[in-house]
Amino acid sequence: MPTETSRAAAGVIHDLGYRRYDGPRFGRSRIVAALAWHSFRSAFGLGRGAKAKIVPVIAFVALLLPAVVNAFAMSQGNARQVDYDTYVPALRDLIMLVFVAVQAPELVSRDLRSRVLPLYFSRPIKPVDYPLAKYLGFTGACLVMLEVPLLALYGGAIANVHGGSAVWAETKALIPGLLIGLLWAVTLAAVSLFLASMTGRRGFATGTVAIGFLLTYTLAEILLQVESPALGHSAGPPGSGAAPAVAVPLAEKVAGLFSPFTLLQGVRLWLGGTNPGDNVPKPGAFGAVYALVLIALVALSLYGLAARYRKARLS
């Protein structure tokens, strides 16, 4: 074949504007890190238009407000109004629900919709790296949403207390709060990304995430409410204060397993949290079940998310 050699000679670079790249090429871990960072940014609408920033910015400011109000109240001589481990539960649950319902689809549904995944799969990463990077990025974003207000709360508090022991007391109270925040972030990111990855239609994905969280939460709350009066409880939050654990029947403890929100509350109480928070009863030794179910929920969500991308489809 005479053309064989003539074509091989075309391997020589001609000076016609095309430049070869001989610089560094990163491997898998750096690419995953870059994709995680990219996902983290898109969770806040960074690198997108102004419209994409509306929800995350409003949500962030809303979560920050209690810390600001508290700092103001403390500067007027009041004691700390907001707890580190629960923050403002009613507000935080709702805001985080909105945040993940709107932003998780931003991370995964967009790519499904635009069918960009084959381009990722043709890159030097493994199929599992894509959901992994998305998860890391979104967990980071949830951490920012949950922990930055806590740190602001802490900052406002220590600015208004006097003496090393008072600062230490604040710090001691902050640390469990941060850990609970981490637990929240890990759980919310896993469940919401899994739910959002079911569909490429962003509206549907948001609906799926919102309904997934709301439905289970409502179910758990109803079960908790039903159990309470039937067994002669007061209508007030069970497990509050130093209420003896024997007063909490098993059925009521089980009811708390049905929603990520109540699960997290249960784990928090089990780990020694004292604030009542939601209607979740103090689980006592049953708290280990809460922890196990929570771990299982996160693991299953991540497994489901990975399974969604296991097959490297090119079309």
Next chain:
Amino acid sequence: MNPSPPAERPGAVIEATALTKVYPGGVTALAGLTVAFAPGVTGLIGANGAGKSTLIKILLGLLEPTQGMAKVLGYDCVKDGMSIRQFVGYMPEHDCLPTDISATEFVTHMARMSGLPKTAARERAAEALRHVGLHEERYRQIGTYSTGMKQRVKLAQALAGDPRLLLLDEPTNGLDPAGRNAMLELVERIGAEFGIPIVVASHLLGEIERICDRLVAIEAGHLLRADTMDSFTRASQTLLIEVEEGTAALAQELARRGVRAQPYQRALLVPIVGERTYDVVRDSVAALGLPLSRLEQRRHQVEEIFRDDAQPGQYTQMEAADAY
């Protein structure tokens, strides 16, 4: 990790040996395909379902062959998929672009996903977009682009990582004739001027044959034929003879003189073996005293060669695919 790019290889960029892929459920996509792709522009021709997509997936290391092996740029497809994907640019057939970001941002991001550092990714994205002919519009959102511009963005993202091999799957998909020409010229230029080996998968043979140095035709997972365009065209010189009457008699006369003539529309086609062919045709026409109205030297369309390949029906599926 900073793997050095594969050395420029004078030999084959892709070597498949007895490559077989049977999907669970018993569908055989590739049946013992053995073929080598040399540098230059190679057309990978096959109807939908001939095994092109399966071959590309295996070559990218995304699918394990049931049997056989394949090497891309010297890397084993099963073991070194990551290395292959580092140095191979892939342009999918279907739409694969987000609509709400600009081409610059998108191609930069995809270059980073190829492993390029941030600054290099940005530079190479800008260059790749310039090479494919997107200038000021590259700052606009992709959603506002025409189909032709979108195809260029798809090509640019494959080019940004400075690939040592480009796999283009139906690059002219969905384009109007002018757009097709522009895209084909671009592919030809990348192959010739940039010196990047290219495999262009297509079911439209007539379209890509003019930009290819070589053709590889597959059907039902088998190799139909692999050769250089030159050898195709050399073998395909024919003479078209049109007489106003007595076509059948002329064919008989030619056969008597040892030249096999094929009816083609209202005319006859004979293969040009040498100068002698012209003499035989002239003598036959003169002997019968027929009114000769046209004598034309022409080149077969490559698909006619496949059709003449003594295996009738083998190519008809592809032609059917050509229809859409």
